[in-house]
Amino acid sequence: PDEQAGRQAVARQQQLTKPAGSLGRLEELSVWVAARQGTCPPRPFSRPRVVVFAGDHGVAADGVSAYPSEVTGQMVTNFLTGGAAVNALAANAGASVRVVDMAVNGDTSEVVAAHKVRRGSGAIDKDDALTTEQAHAAVTAGRTIADEEIDGGADLLVAGDMGIGNTTPSAVLIAALTANEPVAVVGRGTGIDDNAWMRKTTTIRDALRRARKVVDDPMALLRTAAGADIAALTGFLAQAALRRTPVVLDGVVVGAAAMVAEELAPGARQWWLAGHRSAEPGATMVLDHLDLAPVLELDMRLGEGSGALAALPLVTASVRVLDEMATFAEAGIGSP
Amino acid sequence: PDEQAGRQAVARQQQLTKPAGSLGRLEELSVWVAARQGTCPPRPFSRPRVVVFAGDHGVAADGVSAYPSEVTGQMVTNFLTGGAAVNALAANAGASVRVVDMAVNGDTSEVVAAHKVRRGSGAIDKDDALTTEQAHAAVTAGRTIADEEIDGGADLLVAGDMGIGNTTPSAVLIAALTANEPVAVVGRGTGIDDNAWMRKTTTIRDALRRARKVVDDPMALLRTAAGADIAALTGFLAQAALRRTPVVLDGVVVGAAAMVAEELAPGARQWWLAGHRSAEPGATMVLDHLDLAPVLELDMRLGEGSGALAALPLVTASVRVLDEMATFAEAGIGSP
Numbered sequence: 130p131d132e133q134a135g136r137q138a139v140a141r142q143q144q145l146t147k148p149a150g151s152l153g154r155l156e157e158l159s160v161w162v163a164a165r166q167g168t169c170p171p172r173p174f175s176r177p178r179v180v181v182f183a184g185d186h187g188v189a190a191d192g193v194s195a196y197p198s199e200v201t202g203q204m205v206t207n208f209l210t211g212g213a214a215v216n217a218l219a220a221n222a223g224a225s226v227r228v229v230d231m232a233v234n235g236d237t238s239e240v241v242a243a244h245k246v247r248r249g250s251g252a253i254d255k256d257d258a259l260t261t262e263q264a265h266a267a268v269t270a271g272r273t274i275a276d277e278e279i280d281g282g283a284d285l286l287v288a289g290d291m292g293i294g295n296t297t298p299s300a301v302l303i304a305a306l307t308a309n310e311p312v313a314v315v316g317r318g319t320g321i322d323d324n325a326w327m328r329k330t331t332t333i334r335d336a337l338r339r340a341r342k343v344v345d346d347p348m349a350l351l352r353t354a355a356g357a358d359i360a361a362l363t364g365f366l367a368q369a370a371l372r373r374t375p376v377v378l379d380g381v382v383v384g385a386a387a388m389v390a391e392e393l394a395p396g397a398r399q400w401w402l403a404g405h406r407s408a409e410p411g412a413t414m415v416l417d418h419l420d421l422a423p424v425l426e427l428d429m430r431l432g433e434g435s436g437a438l439a440a441l442p443l444v445t446a447s448v449r450v451l452d453e454m455a456t457f458a459e460a461g462i463g464s465p
Numbered sequence: 466p467d468e469q470a471g472r473q474a475v476a477r478q479q480q481l482t483k484p485a486g487s488l489g490r491l492e493e494l495s496v497w498v499a500a501r502q503g504t505c506p507p508r509p510f511s512r513p514r515v516v517v518f519a520g521d522h523g524v525a526a527d528g529v530s531a532y533p534s535e536v537t538g539q540m541v542t543n544f545l546t547g548g549a550a551v552n553a554l555a556a557n558a559g560a561s562v563r564v565v566d567m568a569v570n571g572d573t574s575e576v577v578a579a580h581k582v583r584r585g586s587g588a589i590d591k592d593d594a595l596t597t598e599q600a601h602a603a604v605t606a607g608r609t610i611a612d613e614e615i616d617g618g619a620d621l622l623v624a625g626d627m628g629i630g631n632t633t634p635s636a637v638l639i640a641a642l643t644a645n646e647p648v649a650v651v652g653r654g655t656g657i658d659d660n661a662w663m664r665k666t667t668t669i670r671d672a673l674r675r676a677r678k679v680v681d682d683p684m685a686l687l688r689t690a691a692g693a694d695i696a697a698l699t700g701f702l703a704q705a706a707l708r709r710t711p712v713v714l715d716g717v718v719v720g721a722a723a724m725v726a727e728e729l730a731p732g733a734r735q736w737w738l739a740g741h742r743s744a745e746p747g748a749t750m751v752l753d754h755l756d757l758a759p760v761l762e763l764d765m766r767l768g769e770g771s772g773a774l775a776a777l778p779l780v781t782a783s784v785r786v787l788d789e790m791a792t793f794a795e796a797g798i799g800s801p
Binding site for chain 1: 481482483484485486487488489490491531532533536539540542543546547548549550552553554556557558654655656744760761762763764765766767771774775778779781782785786788789790791795796797798799
């Protein structure tokens with residue numbers, strides 16, 4: 130980030146026709162954007178873009194979710210036809226949506242399957258999620274997708290996820306990287322009952338035993354305990370930072386990938402804004418670990434980028450304030 | 466509100482292609498809107514409208530603000546030329562802005578002065594803010610303005626305030642109606658220093674002695690301790706409820722008026738949504754007293770309707786979710 134542009138934004142906020150600091154977090158958001166764009170006042174975002182990374186997970190067969198694996202592919206279709214929450218929330222926020230199939234356990238439309246690595250990632254309580262080659266391919270795909278979007282004009286990215294069972298590997302990654310126990314990090318995901326919660330916790334426990342052995346090697350961790358969707362998210366988030374493009378993070382799955390991306394590319398978190406605090410317990414561990422303060426706390430826990438998209442209008446509002454408000458001098462008002 | 470439409474919205478949220486409850490507060494907001502509109506799915510808002518009530522206060526002469534009274538009129542001009550925070554935030558949220566001069570201590574444009582009651586309300590630590598006739602005229606003006614806006618097509622109202630010194634009468638009203646002491650309710654307003662804080666607290670203490678005698682009579686309370694701007698806000702909020710039109714409340718000044726409006730028209734609060742929790746201490750007392758849960762907590766304390774307008778995109782997002790998302794049946798997905 131460009132600290133000089135950030136300081137200019139702080140100074141400009143002081144000159145606008147309002148008491149200094151009276152817009153609270155909105156002022157901070159505008160400073161954040163100015164420093165990421167390297168210019169003050171910041172530019173309105175011309176092409177905010179959501180990328181939803183879809184994939185299935187072998188652990189779904191353990192009954193860790195309230196839904197069967199088939200729903201992942203059905204939801205990909207729902208994204209493409211505009212019927213999902215991400216579509217409504219993106220439209221509300223002025224963003225467009227791309228979905229990529231990284232490891233859906235079935236056929237999807239050609240338009241989304243170009244980067245597909247496999248059908249379903251491995252059951253991480255027993256096997257590796259991916260081979261070494263697949264982990265590399267998935268991270269590279271995520272980097273390529275970030276490049277494609279940025280080269281296509283995206284000046285703000287939102288990362289989203291879709292995959293039945295995907296909060297289980299996310300919990301494993303978070304527990305491994307924050308040294309938390311399974312019972313602390315496990316959440317209700319799509320809304321599981323107590324029996325499914327116990328199965329999920331057991332799966333996380335077994336997968337965590339495997340993951341802890343490779344916790345110091347991010348690529349091995351992705352291979353062992355993530356999945357092609359989460360590995361691609363990791364590459365996407367790391368590459369966006371490398372390309373100096375701001376990203377609004379969503380909830381626990383994107384957060385888990387973000388933690389691994391920060392391991393792969395230390396400092397990448399400077400390019401990420403936490404859209405919200407998900408209701409999933411692991412999400413708060415991610416925020417604490419990455420030292421990110423969420424914009425919203427609305428008890429959301431859907432994924433798909435939904436929490437990030439709920440926050441996006443506040444980011445654009447902060448930019449408009451800094452761009453459009455008159456200064457005291459311009460308005461002919463004496464500052465105090 | 467229409468409880469049947471609310472129940473239909475709850476039921477529809479269960480059928481949409483996402484885990485039940487996974488959009489958290491956004492789902493509740495959509496239910497709130499559906500019940501206020503009396504229809505499910507709710508209609509997109511066609512004309513969200515902000516009305517900013519401007520007025521000066523005699524207590525400003527005590528040095529209770531960081532700014533002189535002249536700034537009120539200057540800011541009215543700033544609203545009309547589009548340079549204020551409310552303009553940028555309204556544009557971001559798709560709302561239009563109206564400003565009304567109820568008691569600015571100087572001349573303002575004819576377009577805003579049609580309902581003006583006087584030049585500056587009285588210094589409430591020593592005198593009544595208004596005469597009985599002026600209090601009546603101001604409340605009636607607020608009611609008329611609500612009628613004008615609703616008859617003009619506004620289907621969502623945002624109430625805002627502008628007036629140097631206006632957090633002082635607001636603090637008095639809140640302290641009187643919640644039985645709190647001056648030191649508990651006094652805030653930094655536009656950003657006053659410790660000496661001004663002591664002056665403001667003394668002014669509130671003296672005004673509160675006068676206000677407590679009439680706390681059971683809302684019209685007398687407005688006459689004694691409010692001002693024409695706050696009295697008009699009170700009428701506006703009460704009339705919006707009578708006209709079954711939802712309102713997004715802003716911070717401590719609007720909140721103080723809302724408390725009086727609820728006294729004048731019990732149950733009116735069912736038509737109000739709290740946009741945010743202002744950093745002013747009195748704002749939290751208002752929220753507790755009216756049993757309203759704020760959408761945002763962003764440490765904002767500007768007024769003008771700014772906090773309500775920051776929340777508005779989340780309200781429109783909630784409506785879009787309920788309107789635009791596919792059901793499980795429509796998407797051909799089995800619900801769990």
